[in-house]
Each structure stands twice: as C-alpha cells, then as structure tokens.
Amino acid sequence: MAKKFFCPLLLLLLLPESFSADNPTDRRLLILVDDLTIRSSHSLFFKSLESRGYSLEFRLADDPKISLQRYGHYLYDGLVIFSPSVQRFGGSLDQAAVLDFVDAGHDLILAADSSASDLIRGIASDSGVDFDEDAEAVVIDHVSYAVSETDGEHTLIAADDFIQSDVILGEKRIEAPVLFRGIGHSVNPSNTLALKVLSASPSAYSASPRAKLSSPSLTGSTIALVSVVQARNNARMLITGSLDLFTNRFLRSSVWKAGSSNKYEKSGNEQFVTEISKWVFHERGHLKAVNMTHHFVGEKTEPAVYRINDDLEYSIEIYEWSGTSWKPYVADDVQVQFYMMSPYVLKTLSTNLMGLYSTSFKVPDVYGVFQFKVEYQRLGYTSLSLSKQIPVRPYRHNEYERFIPAAFPYYGASFSTMAGFFIFTIVYLYNK
Amino acid sequence: MAKSSSTDAVTLIRSLRSAYAATPTNLKIIDLYVVFAIATALIQVVYMGIVGSFPFNSFLSGLLSCVGTAVLAVCLRIQVNKENKEFKDLAPERAFADFVLCNLVLHLVIMNFLG
Amino acid sequence: MPGRGIIILLALIWSSLSICTASVVRPISEAHRSAALELFVPFDGSFGSLEDIYAAFRTLEILGLEKTQDVSDVACESVVDKLGSPSSTAKDLFYALKVNSILRCQAETIKxxxxxxxxxxxxxxxxxxxxxxxxxxxxxxxxxxxxxxxxxxxxxxxxxxxxxxxxxxxxxxxxxxxxxxxxxxxxxxxxxxxxxxxxxxxxxxxxxxxxxxxxxxxxxxxxxxxxxxxxxxxxxxxxxxxxxxxxxxxxxxxxxxxxxxxxxxxxxIPGNKVLGVAKFFLSLGVPGTSKDLFHQIEALSCLENNRIYIPLIISLPATVLSLTSRDQLKVDVTSVFGVPAPPLTVKLLQAINSNSDGKPNIENQELYFDQENSIHYLDIASLKVDVGKYNLIFEASLHDPVAEKKYATGGRTSFSAFFTGSIQIDQAELEILNSDGDSIETIESLDLSKDSSLSLSANHLQTFRLSFQPTTPLGHAFKPHQVFLKLRHETNVEHIFLIESSARQYKLTLDFLGFVEKFYYLSGKYDIELFVGDAIMENSFLRTLGLVELDLPEPPEKAPQAPPQPIDPYLRYGPKAEIRHIFRSPEKRPPKELSLAFFALIFLPLLGFLIGLVRLGVNLKLFPSSPGPVAFSLLFHTGIASVLLLYGLFWLKLDLFTTLKILSFLGIFLVFIGHQTLSRLASTSAKVKSS
Structure with a gap:
C-alpha cells in the first residue's frame, strides 16, 4: 500500500529537468575554472550554452564545496574543466572521481593550455589522449600560423584540418580556419574510441619557442589539436590543449592563414565550438533503437520458436535525438545478424524513412538457439547494440514432404500388395 | 559328358515340374502370391538402384510390405500344408485367421511409415 | 676595481627593476564601443534594476554612445517612482539619483x-x-x-x-x-x-x-x-x-x-602605481559581461582626469614588423581612452637582438612624430638592422615640465618585437657517400625555393648527407628554430632527424649502417621531407625533396616490429559484407517420367498374379449358399476391404489416433464376423471330409 504512494512521489522528485534516456541532452553543467574572470573572457561560449537551455554553475577548481554527487546520485549531467593549472581539485573531486563521472555515462569537456598541471594531464591520459610531456612545449607552426600584428612566435595557429563528419561538426562546412594557441596531444593509433577532430598541419611541431629544439616527439599531422572520445557507454569527452580556443577574443577575431590569399572576417571558432559542444552534450548524434520485433511473413505476432527454412520478417525502429525531440534516423547501412557463435545471415535493413528498418530472410537450415543482433557503430554516432534470442527447431515428424513423385513406385507397391492380399483372401477361402 | 549334364538338368527340371504339379491348388495359390510379392519387391530394389534411396522411408515401407506379406504367406503355407506333421492339429482356418490379422497389422505399420 | 663592478651590477639590477615590462595593453577602442552596444541590450524595454540601469547608462555615456529614447523614458519612470516612494531605502535613492543625473529626467514631482x-x-x-x-x-x-x-x-x-x-x-x-x-x-x-x-x-x-x-x-x-x-x-x-x-x-x-x-x-602615490592599475584595467581587453565592462570603463574614466597622476599608455599597435615590406616601427602614446597625449618625445633607448650577446643594435634613436595620426614612428629598414627577436626599450619625455607632475608615463618601458624577413638558403646539397667515407656515389644540388623530385637509392653501407647555409638579408649566418628532416616509409612509418649546425652551415650525416635497427629493417621507398622554420622567417617551408630507395638487410629473428600506424577512422566504421546462408542442396530427384514409368511397372506383378490365378483355374465353389453364411462371408470381406480403405484414408489425410479409434471398432466387428465365417467354413469342410 505504501509503495503505491511512494513510487509516484519518487517519480515527481526525479522528473524535473534531468538527463534521462528519454531526454538525452545534458541539462546541468558544472564549470570548473581557475579564476572567475573566465566567466567574462569566455562569455560568448557560455552564453551560447545558456541560450540552448543548459544551466551552468561556475566554481573555482579548488573550491572546497565542490561535489559531483550526493548520496550516489549525480548532481550534474556534464562537466567542463576550464582550469588547466589546478594542482588539486577542491572538495571530494579528484582524478578518479572525474573518471567515475564519465564512466557513469556523463560528458566532459577538458581544456588545457601551456600551464597544464599533472592532474589535468593525468585525466587526459586516462581518457586515451596524451599531451606532450615537455611542460614548456606548445604547438608551433611556421607555415600555417595565423598572421597577427602582435603575436610573432607562430604559436597562434590557423588550423583547418577537420574530421569529415557531419554529425560531429554540423552540416554546414566550417569555411574559416580555427584559431588555436596551446599544447598539442597525440592519440594512440590503437585506440578505437578516440578521434582527432582538428589536426595540425604537416609542418607543425611541439616544442618550447624559447629553448633550442631537441628531438621533437610530436610533429606533423599526428599532433591533434582537438580530440573527442566516445566511450563504450556513449559518454562523450572533448579534450583540447587550448583554453584560448573558447575565448571571446578568438571567437570574434578575424583570421588570415599565412600563405593563403583569403582573409576571413570571422574565425571558424564560434561555429566550431558551438557545433562540437552540441555533439558532446548529446544534442546530436544520439541514437536509440526500440521495438525490435520479428514475425512470420504476413503475420503480426511474435512467435516463440521458429522452424528451419521458415520465412521471417525482422524490424527495428531507430530514432535520432535532435536536441529537442526524437526524429527518425535515416541511413542505408544498418545491418542485422542472425547469429549463433558466428553470423549465419547478415543483411542490410531497408528503411521506410520514418525510422522503421525492416528486412526478411529465410531461417537457415541449422537448428539451435540464435540471436538477432544489431551492432551499429558509425563515426560520431552512439553505438547501438541490441540482441534478441530466438530458438530454431528442426522439422516435426509430420512436417516432412509427402506424396513425392519420386516415391510413386513405392506407394504403388504398397497399394498393389494390399490389393493382392484382398484378392488372395477371397480366392483362397473359397477355392475347392 | 556335357550331354549328360544338360540332360541331367532337363531331367531335373522335368521331375521338379511333375512333382510340383502334384501340389494341391491352394498351395499353388499361395506360391503364386509369394512370387507376386517378391517380384514387386525386386522391381522396387531395381528402381532404388537407379535413382537412389531418396525417400528412404517410402522405399523401406514399400519393400517391407512386399517382403512381409511374402513371409506371412510362407508361414501360412507351412501351417496349411497337410504333409507337415508339425501342424497336423492346427485348423487351417485358424492359420488363415492369423494370416489375415498379421497382414492387417503389417499394412497399418506400412501405411504409417509410407509418408 | 671590484667596488666599481659591484656598483655597475647593482645599477644594472636596479635599472632592470625599474623598467616596466608591458603586456599587450591597448587603450579603449572601437571594440569596446561595439561590445557595449552588444552587452547593454534592454530586456523588455528596461535594463533591469536601478543599479543595472545606472551601469548601462553610465557606460554608454562615457563611451559617447547614444541611448534610445524609449529606454530612457522607461528608466525615468522607474526613477521617479523610486524617488517618490516613501519606502525607498538610501541605496534605492542613491541609484535613482545617479540615473537621474545622467538622464536629467524632467519631473516636477520629484521633491x-x-x-x-x-x-x-x-x-x-x-x-x-x-x-x-x-x-x-x-x-x-x-x-x-x-x-x-x-x-x-x-x-x-x-x-x-x-x-x-x-x-x-x-x-x-x-x-x-x-x-x-x-x-x-x-x-x-x-x-x-x-x-x-x-x-x-x-x-x-x-x-x-x-x-x-x-x-x-x-x-x-x-x-x-x-x-x-x-x-x-x-x-x-x-x-x-x-x-x-x-x-x-x-x-x-x-x-x-x-x-x-x-x-x-x-x-x-607614485605615478608607477597609478599606471600599473590603469594597465590592469586595460589588460582585461574587452570584458564579456556587462558588469565587468561597466567597472572597467568607469574606473578608467576616473583615472582619465584625476588629480594624482593621469596615466599615459605607451603601446605598440604592431610588434611583428616585416623588413621585406619595409614596415615602420610605430608607437602610440595616449591616455587610457585613446586621447592623444600632451606634446612629448619618444626615444628608443635600446634595441637588443636576442641572438647577440647583450650588445644593443640600436641606441638612443629619437622617433619621429606624425602630427596627423598622432603617432610616433621610426623607419627601421633604413637603420640596417637584421632580422631577429628584439627587446626594445622606450622612454617618453614630456616637453612641458609642469605636465611632468600631472602625467605618469612609466619611465622606461620595454617591449619584445619580431623583425621578420626572408631567409636565403644557399649551397644546399644532398649526397650519398660510399662506405669508405669519401667517395661520392651521388651528389645533387637543391633549389629549396620549391619542391624537388629526386630519386636516389642507397644501401645500408652508404651514408646520406644533407647540407645548406641559411643566411639573413644582411648576410649573417642564421640558426632557425625548426630544422629537421623526415624520412617516411611507404607504410607511413616516420623517422625525424634534427639537423645540427656548425658555424655557418647546417649539416646532417646519416650513416645507414647505424640506423638499420632504428628503421626496423624496412627496405623500400622513403619520402624525404625537409622542414625549416623560424618565427622571424617569412619564408618558412616544408619541402619534399624526393625519395630514396633504401636497401636494408633482412631482419633477424628478434627484430623489433615497427609501431602500428593509425587506421583510417572512416574505414573502421563501415557496413560489413553481407552473408547469405548456403542451404544444403536437396537430394537429386529422378525425373518424373522415370518414376511414373516404374509406377506403371510396379502393377505388372499384380496383373501377373491375376493372370496366374486364372491360369490355375481357381473357383469360388466353396462360397456358401445359405443366406446366413453368405451374409457373414460378405461382411467379412467387406470388413477387410474397409480396413484396407481406412488404411488408404489414413495415408491420405487421417492421423494415427483417429485411425486407431475407427480401427478398434472395425477390428472388433471383424473379429466377430471372421470368427463366425471361419467357424462355419471349418464345420462345412469337416462335414465334407467326414462324408
């Protein structure tokens, strides 16, 4: 009895504006800063987040009152760490707590710069991304730098080597280069979860501009300026070595790449950070798959068992979150596997453009317990992994073929014997 | 000596024929029935040899119906033959009744297995 | 004498301390004005509370921007309301009066x-x-x-x-x-x-x-x-x-x-401290929030005309100057709001190249004053300075001695500037030498102003040598920051070599024998790329020189493997090949005609049986004549026939259970009838035997 009252109450407590499977966009973000003037110097970026409906909470990174969770329940849906030089976080937050936060499925934006502390480097390397170990090194590019009257060391770079992905960077192409100043990092080639969103040009290298160059560890396009990591639980992380990438100055500034004849009035920074923050906070590229059903061709109910050589139809609905609502997902490469130890059938599903994907095929003539598996992984999209078990039985004794033409002689023989027997009984009994 | 062997064969066949002619008619009917059954069986075996044993159950069924009924007929002949001292006390009608019953059971089984 | 040395050292230390090193501070500019217009946007016709209204109007007033009439009207309403209300606190009255002093709301009702x-x-x-x-x-x-x-x-x-x-x-x-x-x-x-x-x-x-x-x-x-x-x-x-x-x-x-x-x-208060605070406000650039912009602008306007010291900001609009395009060194001396300073002279006391050992390249140069643009300038190209990173020390001295007491210029201000130019690369050569050290297998001279496409070959016993001389426009030796050579194998494994310099020349010698293991024993074509770059080089480059076909020995058993190269992410995520299950092919069936032929054939023995029976001359003499036994006999045979028919039906469509059910009825019937029939037959034949 008490449960009946308690459950709706609990639902009411959980309802208001939180990250849930139905509404995957994050809502509450915690922003950790070194110094509260970042609110002012990065105000355009924060304003764009607020205008998309996020509620931001700013805290100094060593504020003793920081806490990410209370009684096992996370207070925030996303974490933005704009505090490159913090040595130790305040409150109950530390490197392990940040990683637990991501492991719980929440998102992270981490921005370092040339004053990055070991704590920040540690968080980045746990996420699969390694900043240059030299503490003095910054990314220098003498060929693709941004022409500037006040910055002569070529540490201000105009980068335009973007990843080709409409999901991550938006449909509209970023025309102007992006201004970057900070440290570079590398992504381990065997890491399948991390992607380089913005890479340096082939002539870039990571070194200290004041010291003489000794063998550089990071050079060329292997230097990643901005990377994203999508974990297996679909938590997304953005890691970059330039906090200046998000400043008002860079967002408003004009950019002229050295050696290029185009001078752009506005750098690509604003479009870049807006689009990529949309992706990181699950406003785009978030898929959900529901209603995996299968049935005999022509019927509607789902049987409990299939027989070998049956014709069946399989369908699944996939939707994409658009930031405000679920829209049908349209693609031509969703595949289903009919799997038992190895896939027996692998078919591409066809869509009706309203989010329904279906196909039909014949059940293999091997019996056993199979699974319908949909494993969908595309660049920038959350990964879908669903399976449904279904047994497949062999023929029943009365499902075999009967009245086979090849067996007519045998049928004929049996009936002929029966006829002969009948005649025999008559003849034998009454013969004198 | 070939001549004697061929004449021996002819003589053998001739004596066989005359001995056979002495058998009572009902036994001849049974013999004819057995020959009919075996002939049908042989045709089925030849057919299987040509095309293979695809509906194996049908093949067995057809073959067994012929062979089974032949065997039952042979049993009937043994029981009904007056020269058989063993079955002197068995009424021929009783043997016939057994024959009919067994055949009916045989044919039920055959029909079930025919497929 | 040591005493003098110490004094000089102390003087140097003291002078360095009194030099203020300026960060990038520029006076208030158009950027601030446009930011003010962007940030102070009325929401629903008003800026918010009276404090916010005051902040908005004060900032717009200081920056000389227009305020729209309807916003002023709404603000005046609020002011009048607050001033007239008896429950207003001192803070409310304070801000209301502040707004009123800017807007000069005409209201007779304000008492x-x-x-x-x-x-x-x-x-x-x-x-x-x-x-x-x-x-x-x-x-x-x-x-x-x-x-x-x-x-x-x-x-x-x-x-x-x-x-x-x-x-x-x-x-x-x-x-x-x-x-x-x-x-x-x-x-x-x-x-x-x-x-x-x-x-x-x-x-x-x-x-x-x-x-x-x-x-x-x-x-x-x-x-x-x-x-x-x-x-x-x-x-x-x-x-x-x-x-x-x-x-x-x-x-x-x-x-x-x-x-x-x-x-x-x-x-x-010393003038340096006032100047330091003014620079703090200016170093914030353009703040992003309206409150911050208000505080910055209001504080600077207080400093603009104060009785302690009025700060004068010395700033350089451009610190990167190109010697090839003959840029001029320009210095701005203005108040915090960009108002030109009273007449003064700016002197470049020293310009020290970071490469030279402390000896100044320029000393005590007075800058010319451009009256029209109120800017001090110096034509560097004519001074024959070389490219490089320079530390410039300026000093501004006011003409009017009275003004010296009113204004704070900060004494000596130092800036770092880059004089960029085009670096010439001379005598670039690429050689392949044989193992005896000196006999040259191949020698190519390179033109490093564009890409080359050489095609060389070498084996592990030979040596590769690259040398070139970078020189500045004035002909001095130059040491760029980034000088390295990259060799990239077909499998994308890369090796980078720093090129060392000696006196004027940069030379790299690669003895392949020693690098065999480092190259993971990979033979094949290696692309050669040369990177030369520096902050003051206007023509930094990345040149492809061509390729070298390296012939290295076979790797031994325990050779280290080359590190894995990154897989193209677009290939990693892609649809897999479709799989169709191959069903077991059904048994080969004979042609229908053959089956039908044998079907016909199978009835021949039956026919033969019938013919044989006729040949034997069978008869039905023993068939009973009296109606009772006739009925039984007929029923007996019909019974058998019906059982056989039942079997036929069973084969065609019935299932076993139904069949057995019917069969049980028929069977009982048949047993009874059969018994009757056969017993009658038996008695009949016994009668015949006995008679």
Missing part, C-alpha cells in the same frame, strides 16, 4: 528637498559603512542638481566613517564585522570625499592628512601580476559575497580619485 531631509535623518542614525555611503552619496548628487545641501555635523560624520578604518588602510563594513575589506575602503574614501564636499564648514586638515596616509598604506598592499599590472584584491570568501579583483580595484580607484579631488595638497 528633492524632502528627499534631502530624509537622507539627513538617515545619516544621523547611520551605523554601518553602506548607510553612510549611500546617504552621503545621494546628498552629494542632490547638491549637484543645484539644490542647497549642507551637512551640519560634517566632522562627526567624518569621524564615524574613519572609525571603521583599519591600520593597514582597509575598512570594515561596520563595528560588528571582524573582516576588513579593500572594497569597503573604496566605499569609505568615496563617502569621506562626499562629506568634505557637502560640509557646511571646512573639515579639519589634520583629519584629511590622516586619510591621505591611509590611502598610501592601502596602496602599499597592492598586488601585482607577472606582467607588471597592479590590482587590489580581498581574501576569497563564499561565492555569494565574492567580488572580483576588477570590482575591488574599481571601487578603490573611485574612492581614491574622489578623495584626491576634494583634498587640498597632493596624495603621495
């Missing part, structure tokens, strides 16, 4: 005298610093409107405010609070200045002197950033009461400049 007398009462009973601040401030604003306002017990008010001060120059908010704050110091000083303005009799000079000392002590606690800017800060408290260094510094500047206005005599 300034009433408000003034109300404020006097509040003042008499004031016990905390904010009370004093707002009431005195409001009274001062009313006086500025043109009304007669006189504070009778000025000395008392002065003392009460002074009572909250601490020994380090800071103030407490009231007598009960333990913490003192610099922000409160700013408020207190402003309030004290107000008291002096509206006093009916002159305030005691000694008290003013004490406050002046407090100000000096306050400035002693000033903090500084690493780039030389100075600011005020308080200990960090809980976020709700948090005030940023910008707010606190703005409050102090407001208070100090207000007090310096009304105090007779000078306040002894």
């Amino acid at each position: 300034f005298e009433e408000i003034a007398s109300k404020l006097q009462t509040v003042l008499k009973s004031a016990s905390s610093l904010p009370d004093f601040y707002y009431s005195i401030g409001s009274l001062l604003l009313i006086k500025n409107q043109g009304f007669e306002v006189l504070l009778s017990d000025a000395a008392g008010a002065f003392q009460s405010i002074k009572a909250f001060s601490q020994s380090d120059g800071r103030w407490r908010y009231d007598s009960s609070s333990a913490e003192s704050s610099t922000y409160a110091a700013g408020m207190a000083l402003e309030a004290l200045a107000g008291v002096v303005s509206i006093a009916d009799s002159e305030v005691d000079k000694s008290m003013i002197g004490v406050v002046k000392n407090d100000i000096v002590k306050l400035f002693d606690s000033i903090k500084s950033y690493s780039d030389g800017t100075l600011y005020f800060d308080d200990k960090y408290v809980h976020t709700n009461d948090y005030r940023s260094p910008l707010e606190i510094s703005a409050s102090v500047i407001r208070g100090v400049t207000a007090f310096a206005e009304v105090a007779s005599g000078r306040v002894n």
Whole structure:
C-alpha cells in the first residue's frame, strides 16, 4: 500500500529537468575554472550554452564545496574543466572521481593550455589522449600560423584540418580556419574510441619557442589539436590543449592563414565550438533503437520458436535525438545478424524513412538457439547494440514432404500388395 | 559328358515340374502370391538402384510390405500344408485367421511409415 | 676595481627593476564601443534594476554612445517612482539619483528637498559603512542638481566613517564585522570625499592628512601580476559575497580619485602605481559581461582626469614588423581612452637582438612624430638592422615640465618585437657517400625555393648527407628554430632527424649502417621531407625533396616490429559484407517420367498374379449358399476391404489416433464376423471330409 504512494512521489522528485534516456541532452553543467574572470573572457561560449537551455554553475577548481554527487546520485549531467593549472581539485573531486563521472555515462569537456598541471594531464591520459610531456612545449607552426600584428612566435595557429563528419561538426562546412594557441596531444593509433577532430598541419611541431629544439616527439599531422572520445557507454569527452580556443577574443577575431590569399572576417571558432559542444552534450548524434520485433511473413505476432527454412520478417525502429525531440534516423547501412557463435545471415535493413528498418530472410537450415543482433557503430554516432534470442527447431515428424513423385513406385507397391492380399483372401477361402 | 549334364538338368527340371504339379491348388495359390510379392519387391530394389534411396522411408515401407506379406504367406503355407506333421492339429482356418490379422497389422505399420 | 663592478651590477639590477615590462595593453577602442552596444541590450524595454540601469547608462555615456529614447523614458519612470516612494531605502535613492543625473529626467514631482531631509535623518542614525555611503552619496548628487545641501555635523560624520578604518588602510563594513575589506575602503574614501564636499564648514586638515596616509598604506598592499599590472584584491570568501579583483580595484580607484579631488595638497602615490592599475584595467581587453565592462570603463574614466597622476599608455599597435615590406616601427602614446597625449618625445633607448650577446643594435634613436595620426614612428629598414627577436626599450619625455607632475608615463618601458624577413638558403646539397667515407656515389644540388623530385637509392653501407647555409638579408649566418628532416616509409612509418649546425652551415650525416635497427629493417621507398622554420622567417617551408630507395638487410629473428600506424577512422566504421546462408542442396530427384514409368511397372506383378490365378483355374465353389453364411462371408470381406480403405484414408489425410479409434471398432466387428465365417467354413469342410 505504501509503495503505491511512494513510487509516484519518487517519480515527481526525479522528473524535473534531468538527463534521462528519454531526454538525452545534458541539462546541468558544472564549470570548473581557475579564476572567475573566465566567466567574462569566455562569455560568448557560455552564453551560447545558456541560450540552448543548459544551466551552468561556475566554481573555482579548488573550491572546497565542490561535489559531483550526493548520496550516489549525480548532481550534474556534464562537466567542463576550464582550469588547466589546478594542482588539486577542491572538495571530494579528484582524478578518479572525474573518471567515475564519465564512466557513469556523463560528458566532459577538458581544456588545457601551456600551464597544464599533472592532474589535468593525468585525466587526459586516462581518457586515451596524451599531451606532450615537455611542460614548456606548445604547438608551433611556421607555415600555417595565423598572421597577427602582435603575436610573432607562430604559436597562434590557423588550423583547418577537420574530421569529415557531419554529425560531429554540423552540416554546414566550417569555411574559416580555427584559431588555436596551446599544447598539442597525440592519440594512440590503437585506440578505437578516440578521434582527432582538428589536426595540425604537416609542418607543425611541439616544442618550447624559447629553448633550442631537441628531438621533437610530436610533429606533423599526428599532433591533434582537438580530440573527442566516445566511450563504450556513449559518454562523450572533448579534450583540447587550448583554453584560448573558447575565448571571446578568438571567437570574434578575424583570421588570415599565412600563405593563403583569403582573409576571413570571422574565425571558424564560434561555429566550431558551438557545433562540437552540441555533439558532446548529446544534442546530436544520439541514437536509440526500440521495438525490435520479428514475425512470420504476413503475420503480426511474435512467435516463440521458429522452424528451419521458415520465412521471417525482422524490424527495428531507430530514432535520432535532435536536441529537442526524437526524429527518425535515416541511413542505408544498418545491418542485422542472425547469429549463433558466428553470423549465419547478415543483411542490410531497408528503411521506410520514418525510422522503421525492416528486412526478411529465410531461417537457415541449422537448428539451435540464435540471436538477432544489431551492432551499429558509425563515426560520431552512439553505438547501438541490441540482441534478441530466438530458438530454431528442426522439422516435426509430420512436417516432412509427402506424396513425392519420386516415391510413386513405392506407394504403388504398397497399394498393389494390399490389393493382392484382398484378392488372395477371397480366392483362397473359397477355392475347392 | 556335357550331354549328360544338360540332360541331367532337363531331367531335373522335368521331375521338379511333375512333382510340383502334384501340389494341391491352394498351395499353388499361395506360391503364386509369394512370387507376386517378391517380384514387386525386386522391381522396387531395381528402381532404388537407379535413382537412389531418396525417400528412404517410402522405399523401406514399400519393400517391407512386399517382403512381409511374402513371409506371412510362407508361414501360412507351412501351417496349411497337410504333409507337415508339425501342424497336423492346427485348423487351417485358424492359420488363415492369423494370416489375415498379421497382414492387417503389417499394412497399418506400412501405411504409417509410407509418408 | 671590484667596488666599481659591484656598483655597475647593482645599477644594472636596479635599472632592470625599474623598467616596466608591458603586456599587450591597448587603450579603449572601437571594440569596446561595439561590445557595449552588444552587452547593454534592454530586456523588455528596461535594463533591469536601478543599479543595472545606472551601469548601462553610465557606460554608454562615457563611451559617447547614444541611448534610445524609449529606454530612457522607461528608466525615468522607474526613477521617479523610486524617488517618490516613501519606502525607498538610501541605496534605492542613491541609484535613482545617479540615473537621474545622467538622464536629467524632467519631473516636477520629484521633491528633492524632502528627499534631502530624509537622507539627513538617515545619516544621523547611520551605523554601518553602506548607510553612510549611500546617504552621503545621494546628498552629494542632490547638491549637484543645484539644490542647497549642507551637512551640519560634517566632522562627526567624518569621524564615524574613519572609525571603521583599519591600520593597514582597509575598512570594515561596520563595528560588528571582524573582516576588513579593500572594497569597503573604496566605499569609505568615496563617502569621506562626499562629506568634505557637502560640509557646511571646512573639515579639519589634520583629519584629511590622516586619510591621505591611509590611502598610501592601502596602496602599499597592492598586488601585482607577472606582467607588471597592479590590482587590489580581498581574501576569497563564499561565492555569494565574492567580488572580483576588477570590482575591488574599481571601487578603490573611485574612492581614491574622489578623495584626491576634494583634498587640498597632493596624495603621495607614485605615478608607477597609478599606471600599473590603469594597465590592469586595460589588460582585461574587452570584458564579456556587462558588469565587468561597466567597472572597467568607469574606473578608467576616473583615472582619465584625476588629480594624482593621469596615466599615459605607451603601446605598440604592431610588434611583428616585416623588413621585406619595409614596415615602420610605430608607437602610440595616449591616455587610457585613446586621447592623444600632451606634446612629448619618444626615444628608443635600446634595441637588443636576442641572438647577440647583450650588445644593443640600436641606441638612443629619437622617433619621429606624425602630427596627423598622432603617432610616433621610426623607419627601421633604413637603420640596417637584421632580422631577429628584439627587446626594445622606450622612454617618453614630456616637453612641458609642469605636465611632468600631472602625467605618469612609466619611465622606461620595454617591449619584445619580431623583425621578420626572408631567409636565403644557399649551397644546399644532398649526397650519398660510399662506405669508405669519401667517395661520392651521388651528389645533387637543391633549389629549396620549391619542391624537388629526386630519386636516389642507397644501401645500408652508404651514408646520406644533407647540407645548406641559411643566411639573413644582411648576410649573417642564421640558426632557425625548426630544422629537421623526415624520412617516411611507404607504410607511413616516420623517422625525424634534427639537423645540427656548425658555424655557418647546417649539416646532417646519416650513416645507414647505424640506423638499420632504428628503421626496423624496412627496405623500400622513403619520402624525404625537409622542414625549416623560424618565427622571424617569412619564408618558412616544408619541402619534399624526393625519395630514396633504401636497401636494408633482412631482419633477424628478434627484430623489433615497427609501431602500428593509425587506421583510417572512416574505414573502421563501415557496413560489413553481407552473408547469405548456403542451404544444403536437396537430394537429386529422378525425373518424373522415370518414376511414373516404374509406377506403371510396379502393377505388372499384380496383373501377373491375376493372370496366374486364372491360369490355375481357381473357383469360388466353396462360397456358401445359405443366406446366413453368405451374409457373414460378405461382411467379412467387406470388413477387410474397409480396413484396407481406412488404411488408404489414413495415408491420405487421417492421423494415427483417429485411425486407431475407427480401427478398434472395425477390428472388433471383424473379429466377430471372421470368427463366425471361419467357424462355419471349418464345420462345412469337416462335414465334407467326414462324408
């Protein structure tokens, strides 16, 4: 009895504006800063987040009152760490707590710069991304730098080597280069979860501009300026070595790449950070798959068992979150596997453009317990992994073929014997 | 000596024929029935040899119906033959009744297995 | 003599300390004006509370921007409302009066005298610093409107405010609070200045002197950033009461400049400190929030015309100058708002190239003054300086000696600048040498102004050598920061080599024998790329020189594997190949005609049986004649026939259970009938036998 009252109450407590499977966009973000003037110097970026409906909470990174969770329940849906030089976080937050936060499925934006502390480097390397170990090194590019009257060391770079992905960077192409100043990092080639969103040009290298160059560890396009990591639980992380990438100055500034004849009035920074923050906070590229059903061709109910050589139809609905609502997902490469130890059938599903994907095929003539598996992984999209078990039985004794033409002689023989027997009984009994 | 062997064969066949002619008619009917059954069986075996044993159950069924009924007929002949001292006390009608019953059971089984 | 050396050393140290190194500070510009227009956007026709309205209008006024009429009207309504309401607090009246002083709302309904007398009462009973601040401030604003306002017990008010001060120059908010704050110091000083303005009799000079000392002590606690800017800060408290260094510094500047206005005599703050605070405000650039912009602009406007020192900012609009395009070195000397300074001369005391050993390349050059653009300039190209990173030290000296006391220029200011130019690469050569060290297998001279496409080959016994000489436009040897060579194998495994320099030449010698293991024993084509770059090189390049076909020995058993190369992410995510299950092929069936032929054949024995029976001459003589046995016999045979028919039906469509059910009935029937029939037959034959 008490449960009946308690459950709706609990639902009411959980309802208001939180990250849930139905509404995957994050809502509450915690922003950790070194110094509260970042609110002012990065105000355009924060304003764009607020205008998309996020509620931001700013805290100094060593504020003793920081806490990410209370009684096992996370207070925030996303974490933005704009505090490159913090040595130790305040409150109950530390490197392990940040990683637990991501492991719980929440998102992270981490921005370092040339004053990055070991704590920040540690968080980045746990996420699969390694900043240059030299503490003095910054990314220098003498060929693709941004022409500037006040910055002569070529540490201000105009980068335009973007990843080709409409999901991550938006449909509209970023025309102007992006201004970057900070440290570079590398992504381990065997890491399948991390992607380089913005890479340096082939002539870039990571070194200290004041010291003489000794063998550089990071050079060329292997230097990643901005990377994203999508974990297996679909938590997304953005890691970059330039906090200046998000400043008002860079967002408003004009950019002229050295050696290029185009001078752009506005750098690509604003479009870049807006689009990529949309992706990181699950406003785009978030898929959900529901209603995996299968049935005999022509019927509607789902049987409990299939027989070998049956014709069946399989369908699944996939939707994409658009930031405000679920829209049908349209693609031509969703595949289903009919799997038992190895896939027996692998078919591409066809869509009706309203989010329904279906196909039909014949059940293999091997019996056993199979699974319908949909494993969908595309660049920038959350990964879908669903399976449904279904047994497949062999023929029943009365499902075999009967009245086979090849067996007519045998049928004929049996009936002929029966006829002969009948005649025999008559003849034998009454013969004198 | 070939001549004697061929004449021996002819003589053998001739004596066989005359001995056979002495058998009572009902036994001849049974013999004819057995020959009919075996002939049908042989045709089925030849057919299987040509095309293979695809509906194996049908093949067995057809073959067994012929062979089974032949065997039952042979049993009937043994029981009904007056020269058989063993079955002197068995009424021929009783043997016939057994024959009919067994055949009916045989044919039920055959029909079930025919497929 | 050692004594002289020490003195020189000390002098050097002292002079370096007194040089202020400037960060990138530029005076207020159009960027600030457009930011103000963007940030101060009325929401629903109004800027918000009176405090926000004041901040918006004050900033727009200082920057010389127009305010729209309807926003002013809405603001005036709010002002009139607040001034007329009897429940307004001193703080509300203060901000309302502030807005009124900008907008000059025409309202006859505002009874300034009433408000003034109300404020006097509040003042008499004031016990905390904010009370004093707002009431005195409001009274001062009313006086500025043109009304007669006189504070009778000025000395008392002065003392009460002074009572909250601490020994380090800071103030407490009231007598009960333990913490003192610099922000409160700013408020207190402003309030004290107000008291002096509206006093009916002159305030005691000694008290003013004490406050002046407090100000000096306050400035002693000033903090500084690493780039030389100075600011005020308080200990960090809980976020709700948090005030940023910008707010606190703005409050102090407001208070100090207000007090310096009304105090007779000078306040002894060194000009460098005033300049440092001004640079702090300017170094924020364009703040992103409206509140921050207001504090920055208001504080700078207080500094623009203050009685202590007016800061003059020396700034360089461009610190990267190109010698090839003959850029001029330009220096701006203006007030914080970009207003040109009074007549002065700017001298470039020293320009030291970071590569040379402290010896200045330019000394004591006076800059020319462009009257039209109010800018000081120097034509560097004509001075024959080489490219490089320079440390420039400027000094500005005012023409008018009186102006020296009013303005603070900061003495010697140093900047770092880049003079860029085109670096020539001479005598570039690429050689493959044989193992005996000196005989040259191949030698190619390179033109490094464009890509080359050489095709060389070498084996592990040979040596690769690359050499070239970079020279500056003036012909000196140049050492670029980035000089390396990259060899990239077909499998994308890369190796980077730094090229060492000796005197004038850069040379790289690769003895392949020693690198066999480093190259992971990978033979094949290697692309050669040369990277030469530097901050002052206008023509930094990445050139493909061609390829070298390397022949390396076979790897031994335990050779290290080359590191894995990254897989193209677009290939990693892609649809897999489709799989169709191959069904077991059904058994080969004979052609239908054959089956039908044998079907026909199978009935031949039956036919033969029938014919044989006829040949045997069978008869049905034993068939009974009397009706009873006839019926039984007929039924018997029909029974058998029906069982056989049942079997046929069973094969065609019935299932076993139905068949057995029917069979049981038929069977019982048949048994009974059969028994009857056969027993009759038996008795008949026995009768025949016996007769």
